[in-house]
Amino acid sequence: MTAPPAATTSADDKTVVVQLGEHFFDPSSITIKVGTTVIWRNNGQQVHDIHARDGSFNSPLLNPGNTFTFTFTKPGLYPYYCIPHEGDGMIGQVEVQ
Numbered sequence: 001m002t003a004p005p006a007a008t009t010s011a012d013d014k015t016v017v018v019q020l021g022e023h024f025f026d027p028s029s030i031t032i033k034v035g036t037t038v039i040w041r042n043n044g045q046q047v048h049d050i051h052a053r054d055g056s057f058n059s060p061l062l063n064p065g066n067t068f069t070f071t072f073t074k075p076g077l078y079p080y081y082c083i084p085h086e087g088d089g090m091i092g093q094v095e096v097q
């Protein structure tokens with residue numbers, strides 16, 4: 001009997017990683033199942049944040065290297081944006097099925 005693999009931030013059925021850069025989310029659009037946790041990781045050089053249009057999730061400003069996680073429990077379409085860089089097109093969306 002082998003131990004389950006240690007939890008990582010790589011993509012699997014329950015966890016999806018979205019990278020933050022200047023000035024974009026990658027991938028900017030994801031489709032996930034209810035119960036999936038999204039991990040946003042700031043891989044850029046600037047501070048970024050994540051705010052749902054409907055207010056269902058809001059991160060603080062993330063310094064480079066920091067992460068924000070949110071678990072989606074309701075189906076729907078969740079557009080979101082980075083407050084400092086929305087004007088530069090730093091927007092994304094999560095579709096929860």
Ligand SMILES: [Cu+2]
Pocket residue numbers: 023047048049082083084085086090
């Ligand atoms: Cu930003």
